[in-house]
Amino acid sequence: MSNRKEHWEAIYESKPEDQLSWTQAHPSPSLEWILEALPDRSSRVIDVGGGLSNLVDHLLDAGYRRPAVLDISGAALRAAAKRLGDRASFAEWIEADITTFHPHSPFSLWHDRAVFHFLTSRADREKYLASVRRSLAGGGFLLMATFSPAGPAQCSGLDVMRFDEAALSRELGEAYSLLRAERRVHRTPWGATQEFQHCLFQLRN
Secondary structure, eight states: OHHHHHHHHHHHHHOOGGGOTTOOSSOTTHHHHHHHHOOOTTSOEEEETOTTOSHHHHHHHTTOSSOEEEESOHHHHHHHHHHHGGGGGGSEEEEOOGGGOOOSSOEEEEEEESSGGGOOSHHHHHHHHHHHHHHEEEEEEEEEEEEOTTSOSEETTEEOOOOOHHHHHHHHOTTEEEEEEEEEEEEOTTSOEEEEEEEEEEEOO
């Protein structure tokens, strides 16, 4: 864990937001899919690997109560909280390695844009999925975005896994139902393109 944490702390401490390839001006389609899946704004949402993402800003704007942002980098969380100013107290900030995370209460939706594909060992992916199972309430949703088979093979100096919807479904197993899948081309702040696979799953009761 220490090497992984050191890597991401160095990334967030050395690069401004407009030099991070995954930066989005608007968190689409994640926000739209969350709004459709969870019309009840009292539902608990966790943004895993949230970093500097502005998804938490939009969730607060939409009326969700105390959305959680988890990241291995404390520097990223502090910067995101600073951006929110006084509103930061209405979110929950969790500095943790996702492969060992234990929630204090269940979530209705787990959102992950561009974390799972960094877990290149099966052991780490199994630990991640164990964290999901500990965290999701029955019938809860898992919204995941990874690089597609047409996406890059590396990101931020690290090798990544690439998935289509069938491969993600196999990773998750029969406990999850695939509700929606879509590929989107993401344009980085400097104009390069990356293809992402977005999938929405539901944990079976």
